[in-house]
Amino acid sequence: MAASTKSGTGRVTIKTVAADAGVSVAAVSKVLRDAYGVSDALRAKVQASMEKLNYRPHAAARAMRGRTYALGVLLPDLRNPFFADILAGINEALERTQYQPLMGVGQSAHMIEISLIESMIDRQMDGLIMIGPRMPPDAVDEVTRRIPTALVGYYSPLAQQFDTVNDDDIYGAELVVRHLVESGYRRITMVSLTQPLHESVIVHRREIGYRKAMMAAGLSQYIDTVSCPMSPREVLTTIRHLLERRDRPEALFCWTDSVALQAISAARDLGLSIPNDLGVVGYDNTTYCDMAQNSLTSVDQSGQVLGLQAARLLVERIDGRTQGEHFVVTPRLVARGSSRPRRS
Amino acid sequence: MAASTKSGTGRVTIKTVAADAGVSVAAVSKVLRDAYGVSDALRAKVQASMEKLNYRPHAAARAMRGRTYALGVLLPDLRNPFFADILAGINEALERTQYQPLMGVGQSAHMIEISLIESMIDRQMDGLIMIGPRMPPDAVDEVTRRIPTALVGYYSPLAQQFDTVNDDDIYGAELVVRHLVESGYRRITMVSLTQPLHESVIVHRREIGYRKAMMAAGLSQYIDTVSCPMSPREVLTTIRHLLERRDRPEALFCWTDSVALQAISAARDLGLSIPNDLGVVGYDNTTYCDMAQNSLTSVDQSGQVLGLQAARLLVERIDGRTQGEHFVVTPRLVARGSSRPRRS
């Protein structure tokens, strides 16, 4: 009856709603965006119609002129449960907003990341949260010039063009070394990540903290860093090799938990007992650390808070802020069995 | 000079390309979609211009009339590394296509899933892959009526409206029970998931397999299932409770690895040795199973293959198939230390 709109298909559009409510299309659009110049009466009328017709705005049409209300989230991979915490924080921050996070996985590969991000830009996403990006800094600059961006786990404290959220990785690494030294370990080796050599990558900062604390503890002669890629197989062989060395380290500081868990596994395979033959510490304090069979000492950086802040900053930036903000949380060491004082 | 297009902004559109190549907009569009009626000469000319101008199609504009080339992937959560395997398979299948997966996390909550999917539909995504959806079957039906869908971990072998990809969960559970029985365990309890009672959920099938195999082994008097939600805390207390029972089970079959790892942890806390005091088996054969400290027997269902098939089926369906296809892989038990024959 009232369906005078000529639309052949059944789709409920802004036009249908306008017709039903007896107002103009523009008025409905205003209500949708709650823009200036709508009376309460009009708003009520329109909202009633939208409810009645079960109207849903067509995201693509919206994207042509306005917002998409979609935020792209770039994850390095899906294996590290730490990212789940970050995402929980992002979700929490966005829960009460209109924005919606859509994720892509970069597989820790520079080129995949780039093409993923290009596509997110093509899709007119309103903003981007990049977690631990592997791409080089000039690529990051290029991207952030084109789309509002917040980065988690990327250190660049002076940037104005984008915001960053980090824990204090140098301090976190220092906590680890100090803790190990206090527990009686001396020959502490860091297991790090083979990486492109730009300094924004957080692993780099953990290495700095490690060296700094080793020197402060008067252990500079024991400073020793080995690196390997992310793949489980290579991690395992690297660590096994390390543990079979004649001057086997007394403790390992692993740049991230999953590596530490592999270290525990390798140690067990070789018949070494933890912590007496080998102390192990990880980073991120993921859920697995707390299990009795791992009992892995780790550094907690509260992924939830990081995610929450990143989302908050991004929304602010979308709303117009142009100065950079750089949020840093102080990490906290959670001591467990894997680093208990050794019997001398 | 040649920039006669009146576009004020710098964006390179199909119009810019058309002007540069000296052809019509429609011709460029044809090349883009490689549609019928383009000569090689024209195609070459247009492609040269696109290259030169670094043209990228505007996804939103495209979405208004045609495809978005985006596929929505719904994940239950980010904690289970098994999903990483599935996603790897999806990526592999889509690598050579134009499609791009964009993920959302449903947090294993019915309502969040629904709103996420609604938004994916609003965004005109071309198809949907839902992994282990928690929403009730009628909601699934409703969704699949509106958008081409492939489901992983959702059992509905007769459906025509959507495709499914599963491992044979009944058989997998049977494998577990048989293996445990062969290893000398009798009182085998299954730790399952508190769930809405629809039968499409795969946990349900694992329960069926468990019961079936227990009966076949003549152990029906020992059939015993306890359920708890996903949250780590509740899992832990449930299991602890179970292990402190007077008639403590000899072995636990946990519906998924993370629960099994918690079980190992709880057992250790209580001073029980594995496998002598307690056998433990998980499901999914995630990376953690293989670590020496866990050495967890599990059922491998090759997430990579599941993901690959799901993506393949979805693309077929988008291309017009209307019959349902239901892919099933045969799972494989990977025996490790946690279920080794017990000393009697």
Added chain:
DNA sequence: CGTTCTACGTATACCGTTCTACGGATCAGT
């Protein structure tokens, strides 16, 4: 009472594609 404001609504251009309908050219067969 006329003027100026302000608040509220409307009309409509525009965003960048897709795709149908159509026109002109070329070619094969009679």
Added chain:
DNA sequence: ACTGATCCGTAGAACGGTATACGTAGAACG
């Protein structure tokens, strides 16, 4: 030479919103 048929390319109407420019009515003001 005439008639289709085939091939290549163009014009232009959608698609469903946003946002600007503008009109109008009532209130406030001197």
